[in-house]
Amino acid sequence: MRSYKYVGKPIPRQDVSKVFGDAIYAYDVKLPGMLYAKLVGSRYAHARIKGIDLSGALRVPGVVRVFAGDDFPFKVGLYAADRDVLARGKTLYYGQPVAGIVAETLQAAEEAAELIEVDYEPLKPVLTIEEALSPDAPIIHEEMSKYRHASFVYPKPGTNIANYLKLRKGDVSEGFRKADVVVEGVYREPLISHAYLENWVGTARVFHDGTVEIWSSHQSPFAVRHLLAASLGLPEGKVIVHHTFTGGGFGGKAGLLLEHIPVLFSMRLGGRPVRLELNREENFFFMAQRAGYLFRMRTGATKEGKLVAHYGEYYLDAGAYADYTVNIGRSVGFVPTGPYEIPNIHVDSVTVYTNKVPTTAFRGFGMQEMHFAFEQQMDKLAQELGIDALELRLRNAIVPGKSYLPTQVRVREDAGDPAGTMKRAAELIRLGKEIKKPKEPWKFRGVGMASFWKGPVQPSNAASSAIVKVNEDGSIDVLVGTGEMGQGTINALAQIVAEELGIPVEKVRVSPARSTDSVAYTWQTVGSRGLFSEGQALLRAIDDLKNQAKEIASLVFRVFRDEVEVSEGKACVKGKPWECITLAEMALGYTLPNGRAIHGPLIGRGSHVPSQTTYLDPETGKGEPKPFMTFGTGAVEVEVDLLTMRVKVLKAVTVLDTPVINPGLALGQVYGGAVMGISITLNEELKVDPEGRLLNPNFTDYKVARAEDIPDEMVAEFLGVGQKNAPYGAKGIGELTMIPWPAAIANAIHNAIGVRINELPITPDKLLQAVMRQRPELLEALEKELLEAS
Template sequence: KYRIPHIQHVPIEPHVAVAQVEDSGGITLWGSSQSPFAQRNLIAQALGISQSEMRVIAPYVGGGFGSKAGVSMESLAVAIATKVKGRPVKLLLTREEEFFTAFVRQGLIAYFKMGCDGDGNLLAMENKFYWDAGAYTEYGVNITRASGYSSTGPYEVPNVKTDSYCVYTNHPVGGPMRGFGMPEMHAGLEQCIDELAQQIGMDQVEFRRINCLKEGSILVTGSKMHPIGLSQCLEKTAEAIGWGQKAEPSAPNKRRGKGLALMWKAPAMPPNAGSSAWVELAEDGRVTVGVGGQDLGQGAFTVVAQMAAGALGVPYEWVHVATPVDTRYSPYEWQTVASRLTWSMGNAVVNAAKDARQQILEMSAEAWDEDLENLDILNGMVVSYKSEREMPLKDIVIYGLPKPDDQGWIGGPVIGRGKFMPDYVTGLDPETGQGERAVVHYTTGAQAVELEVDLDTGQIEILRAAAAFDVGKAINPDMVLTQIEGGFVQGMSSALFESLILKDGYVQNPSFVDYRIATSSDIPESIQAMFVEVPQDDGPWGARGVGEHPMVPTIPAIANAIYDAVGVRFAGPPFTAEKVYLTMLEAGIVK
């Protein structure tokens, strides 16, 4: 049994919204939002107006981690604005109000029961989850469902029984947070995997090596696993942390340990969550890309520009992403959640760039009287491999080209359009829980830590960390590595420090004085971030998302390392110095 506490998202920018109702009846909302199109739709429905009368403008967001998905306090600003037409109404939450009123990560009580044969092959698993949704269910049911179809973790288990419940309580409202239920679920599951391996006398890495998912593995939903590099992630991480090599502690009063955990996560979303994009070229050949997804600091717009440049055939420096996201002018995007933008919005961007490219090449082929297959766009130039003729885009994309007989012109302004929706996703049978392809794909990975426990104080110091994730294709390798590093730090914060203290449903620690988060002084000297590239069949250049995933395995990796160091386990995080010391005292490890 494991109990995972509520935690707050604590983005550096709190929730803020400005709303204004025009004399015409139209409403404009400016907000720090991950979901401008969802807000347009839901608020319009609530007010009984058409979506075309509701406009949402979403500038760059100063962090969200899920707390700014969907609709929360923004609707209040709109409601007040309807009473003072023509005047803007601004609502900005203080940090204390963030703790009291914004979404929190749901609490979880989880039960795991699993068994294997003498050779270490997993045979059965029985799980039961109770998700603390709070007083209302915003995303609670969706997280409950996601934990059900991912309940085995990244392992092939032939016999599985899982019950996942969403429970109303008098606690703060549970919402989506980075990992969408997977950090909470893996926290207990990966500790049980360690315990089971130890019970049969098998090395924990070897146990995972035997049971982790490979291409063709049968998942709990009955579908087959697509090609993945989880085994490579495990090997890279174990090697990087020096698995099996025991180092001496830095002082006589300290004990050193290593821990490792695997993870998997699929984008949790409806099967018809779509993306769209447009690509427009200007007189100078420069490119503007329109998207409806949001940049929360994860670098989404950088990747959009890279993909548009690569698909169109122009330098990256030529590409500009239209901002802010504006539901009146930006193309539709479901939401910026689920680590789906590089994959879903990326597909739409690539399709839009290819559409623009096709228009340019068809125009050039007709004007030059050449076969289309002989033409290409390279570094902003249309080139012919046959005639070796070339022409810059700026001479083509607005005014077109003269016909071969010079009797008129062809072409005109080039605007490419693209969309993407995963129409191959199937549902789950309500009786059996089986489906051919219940999710679009899974991102998998491994994470390990080496730490020291101070026997005198219970203080934990993370000495180093290593992590590897299969990203399909790293569109921007540097940004992938920094996502892995940042996700580890946020996961470490939730493992060692963070917990909402509740009394009668009321938050008792609504400030950074009493709600501790990791700072730069807590970060280990070494975080070795790595990635594996096994292409995803439905991703742009094989890419899949990795934004949330580095936070998923951190709690169990640290918990397993603590056990390796001092031989104690806990019902749940945070693993504070006080909790660690008292647990060691109770176990007789210290006196």
């Protein structure tokens, strides 16, 4: 990569208020006269509501109003409007809000919540994918045919299927006939939680003219605005969404969350501000979590190691509301394999309702889960064929410009360098080389790799825009719609502005706090799309600004516009660096010697839309789904302890093909993604009892990685192979960093002890069972050795 002054450098973050304690989150926003809302959760996973008695709650001093399901007789949602505001007629999961209290104090609201009496008639809960699909399964959404669905969602009313997607490429039967080796596998991942640190909170009020205003903890201010408007029948222009810093999202705060609840409560209470703040336990119950997965796969290759066919049945356990998860079902259906060219693919991806907590996006959008399955298929094939795991991957890796995607379009020539990441990651983890044997006879080490790809899953018209303003002191304010939830895209955008205009990066501010009525539109802050999409809009805005500066200079110096160049914060006549006007001098326009002023304030605007993506064929999936794909490979060295059955990741290697704008930020994504990925591989699972009650809604029982759990060594490399239309070639990486770990760890465990694990999380009990089933002789030998030693 070419050397730049700011791009590619670890410039410190702009949002340093976070280390001084004065960063403001939605959680910190309070309004005068604010009321407090509290939701009451269902005691049953699946039950008819026969009656609800609110009278006790209404008698508590300070209670202003109590709401129940029938107060809001409509559904809300993004891709599938399947959500009740408060449960109407039936509860669909344990903890589902059935009533809402608004009071002058939180204490009064909490007291009243205890006094709501609901009369339930329990129904049989549907708790697994298999149960949901069985012919005699209770139907969870009996009125599905009446729901509003996005045009690309294909539900099956009368069943528990929220979306059914088909991908067809080539002729899979013919493909399997050519295969010399076929491997099969069944892989599962449980529902998990994003476990961001800031619980969801929203404070809303309604103005006298009906304009709604809300501060909430979300990723995508404009998506919240659109969905509030669509759900409540308001015009977008009457909804203002304020974005503050967001205390972590990871997909869990994409789309519409609970914003409609405080808004609706405020609407019914004369517009008084209403705050709904979830505590940790409520956040586990009321906020959407991540779906569970079941993959059935058959993959075939020739003896030369060429992949020829892949057949898959993919199922997502979406919980009670599949609103967002239907689109994840599409994501894993359209990219149903790792980054390889396979001529014949037949995949059905089915999103299923169950009586569990609703689900939504999670970093990786199904790709981590799909790769957990597919990248184990690759290692199994390599083993069957007697080909090295790296070599098999290299023989089939996507070749930009030549290969065809599963959706049958050709991969762009500048798409990246999949093979390069595979080779480098294998080298860094010393794949195939001798591994140091631990001195304890019960410890075994192994290495494993997993390659991956992903691009944003978005509508073909997902738009972005940017506005660049020059201040009187020559500093720059940039307005974009990207949310800031830790990923730091705003810093990368500031570096791009500094580079393009040749001004110090300290003079560029990309404001982290913004409102939908005063910043430029962007569709959503999801899918690792921010830098790519806002970056392109921003480059166009800078270009627009430069043209205006050139025009002013051309009038002042009486030259053609193309004789002027903009650099180092000035517009100068080319070749005459003494004939210049600074950006500061023309910030508000330029005043000529005779007093006449020209042009007015400099303001650049730019837009972006992924113009090359298309709709996808409903029968085959054919089409261009993504504006870019980032390619990468992860590799780990693990130590398996057969006495404790614990797995420790000693080293984690990430290689991504893309260049990066800020290596400090990019490494933060890589380390954070790796530790999150390791945590979900080894620990994380939302557990329910046979009645569907969530058993671990807290951080004692839902364990996320802490500082002592991280690998001894985390290594990352960026190969710098850019895509031409990406800003400075840089593609998104935020989600990508999370994808390879479950597969790489499972492959490394197999490398260490010859045991294959098909289900997450890889807990000691699961590992013990797998060892006893697959390699009992390991335990017998160990027992003998330990007895002899004693």
